[in-house]
Amino acid sequence: MIAEAGHFALVLALALALIQSVVPLWGARRNDNVLMSTADGTAIGQLAFVSLAFGALTAAYVSSDFSVVNVVDNSHSAKPLIYKISGVWGNHEGSMLLWVLILVLVGAAVSLFGGNLPRTLKANVLAVQAWIATAFLLFLLIASNPFARVDPAPFEGKDLNPLLQDPGLAIHPPLLYVGYVGFSVAFSFAVAALIEGRIDAAWARWVRPWTLTAWLFLTLGIAMGSYWAYYELGWGGFWFWDPVENASLMPWLAGTALLHSALVMEKREALKVWTVLLAILTFSLSLLGTFLVRSGVLTSVHAFAVDPMRGLFILIILAVFVGGSLALFALRARDLKQGGLFAPVSREGALVLNNLLLTAATATVLVGTLYPLALEALNGNKISVGAPYFNATFGPLAVALLCAVPFGPLLAWKRGDLVWAVQRLWIAAGLAALAAAAAAFMAGQGSVLAAPVAGLAIFVIVGSFAELVERTALFRVPLGNSLRRASGLPRSAWGGALAHAGLGVALLGIVAATAWSEEHIDMVGKGKPIEIAGRSLTLDDIFLREAPNHQDVVARFAVRKDGLVQTMMEPAKRTFRTRQMTTTEAALATFGFSQLYVSLGEVAPDGSAVAVRAQWKPLVLLIWLGPVLMAFGGMLSLTDRRYRVGAPRPARRAAVAVPAE
Incomplete structure (x- = not known):
């Protein structure tokens, strides 16, 4: 009966999702508080029922209930308990149930912690979240039922894929899914704002904590997956440009651009169109990754072997949400005003350059991932796009981005002084040159590019703290004064410096482990x-x-x-x-x-x-220490009261009102 209870709980969650997808939206249109308030209860109810379903499937695995097809195909009575539990999401149906659980969890979090949101915006956001939940609950119930029975029940199961019987399975997928699904909140905010016709600096302020949370979990998820592949597959590599690895990298790149773009929008009310578009595209890339992994179009050690019907179902979901949101964006974008102007040499200009490089890098990964699939669909020819393509296209963009990272925080808003910023980075540049010379002398072999790239890593690490040195007047005033200034800096300043330094740490590990192994x-x-x-x-x-x-x-x-x-x-x-x-x-x-x-x-x-x-x-652990530093920087920024969920509502500003269609 446990399996039937789990299945019925999903049906009840679907019923609540259908109510939440319509009633609050209608209430927002009529400005009816009673109708809008239904979103809170239905969001919590969805979480309760999906949690019950997930608990039921977990109980079936722990008790080795081989009357459930999913347990038969992916478990065994002799399997250790940790792999019985983590095996719940070590398959297509169970992982999709975890996906939906995290989706309704973030929806409930918006309901619980979104008390500072305008009523209509909150109602619209939760309605859009319910649209997504409805689609994936239907997918579970129609095409991927995790509670299907088998009769007669076999005496023993077929066991979990041996490659997945590792502690990494308990950590990597949940982290990755929180990142993927977390970006759905930014997507819902974007679509809700387009529906409501109100996009301003306050909107960016509300979006940033959710985006930052998703980004830091995705960072940790990618890093954990890389380390798992490194020690489990026996090859000693940390990144293989596998299509499914690329599927997680693309939303991370787009989400990084979204974070920086939202910062410009919050501070200067600029880049509104671009920020909304990035919010849509980031979650769209998460959905694309879900399609690639579960459609059967890819051959990968990471991909789930599934039937074409599931792939078609997800493709329909992808087309509806991506196509519908982009169509709405096209209708509204012409009415959005960009807001504040700024000089090319300014912090805004640096963040725009950051966005251009990140989106170009995302495009190169997208092309390299999808081109073989498109070619095979057109003429049947099978080709492989591997490391040489990605190194030649993604590599130069990444180097340009890393060169620019230390400059952005040193430039003033609206109009900056590039010469002044260069002067503040001369120590970082000098240490980078010394590091490159030392690497070339001590290594004596490896790629000719290894030493300069190692120098670039040192430049990024040291340069990331240049703004903090400037703001604390370190070496220019007594140390006690600098420490007092440092303690008074916002946590987001420290978080940003650590996140940027983490990039340099990871790069140093990559070049050392690659060139001098x-x-x-x-x-x-x-x-x-x-x-x-x-x-x-x-x-x-x-x-x-x-x-x-x-x-x-x-x-x-x-x-x-x-x-x-x-x-x-x-x-x-x-x-x-x-x-x-x-x-x-x-x-x-x-x-x-x-x-x-x-x-x-x-x-x-x-x-x-x-x-x-x-x-x-050599220095291989720096590859994963870097992302950990980046995620820690993100967590530190989240503790900053100005960016934390539930912070006081910002002062009123003139909003951009878009006439309702």
Whole structure:
């Protein structure tokens, strides 16, 4: 009965979503407070019923209820409890249920924390959120029912995909989905504002906390997915330009542009048309990513294998929401006035340049991802667009963007002084030059571009704090005075500096791990050492290790430096009994921010030797430390009272009223 209760809860959530999608909208049009207030109750009710459905599916997994098709296809009674729970979203139906749960959760959050919103805007926002919820609840109930039964029930399940039986499954998808779905709030605000005909600086102020929250979760989700692929797939790579990886990168790039554009709109009431368009496009790219992953048009280690009907259903959702919102935007955009003017050399100008580079980068990723699909649909030819294309197109845009990052915060609003900003960055530029020279001298090999790019990373890291140094008058007044000024700075200033510095930290890790890594591949017997990065890696033993649902062939290595054992490493080849599938379990040894990465190939028939790939990855952990710093900067900014959800309503300003159509 638990499965039936979960299914019925989804039906009740759909009924509430239909009410919420119509009644508050009608109430806003008639200025009827009673009708508009229905949005709050229905939003909370949707969350309650979808939570009940999600709990029911989780209970079915934990109890190994093999009368439910979804559990049969993706679970096994011998599977550890953590993978029974995380396996709930390790499949198409369960992950879509998690998607909808997060969608109704953010809708309920708007209801609970949106008390400072104008009544009509809040009603329209919640109505648009309900439109999205209605579409995906219908998708669940019609094309992806997670509670379908099988009769007779099998004695045992088919087990979860072995590649997903990892703690990363418990962390990566929820973070990623909060990012994807979180951008739906910015989308709803944009569509609601276009319906209402009121877009001003206060609107941007309301949108920014929701956008920033989605952005920081998406940042962490992408970083976690990258690290998971790095240690799980056994290749030692951190980014493969996989189409599904690109599907998460595109909304992140667009969301970054949206954050900066909303800042200009809030401060100067400029870029209104562009900000609204970005809010629509960012969530549209999230929907596009959902379509690519679940339509079956992609072949990827990340993609769900689903039937074409599901892909068609999501394509219809994509067409309705993207096409409808863009049509509404086209009708209203001509009536929107851009607001404040500014000089090209100004903070606004720097943020516009930032937006242009980010959107151009998004376009290059979009073209590289969709072009093979379009070509195959037109003439049947299959091609692959890989790293060479993305490095040649995305790379220069990213470098230009990073060069510009430290300048923006140093320029004044409306009209800035570029020479003054350059003078404040001479220390950062000098340290960058020294770092590039040191990298070229010490590394002695690798790409000729590696040293200058490492210098650019140092320039971004140091330059990100130049504004804080200027505002605290560091080195120009007594240290105590600087500290007092620093404590008085808004948290958003510190958050922005950390987020920008995180870009430089990640770039430094990328260039070091890519250009100056070492790799040795050899067939190794007991006692035979591999020399790598000044260390000796020696095979001590090869043995079997049993677990409830898999068996490992483990090779134990001793890592020595100057004759002393530093650590032991145990990479393995893991065979899952149910699916008879073998995975590579790499072993990692961390030394500061660098890692020694060891993975196994085939084991000799007599068990005396094993194929080994040993890789030295200098500063590789900086690749993921950078996004963590960026997300922490975002969290710090959210604690700033001026940007926090529920902050006092800003002072009244002249709003741009658009006549209702």
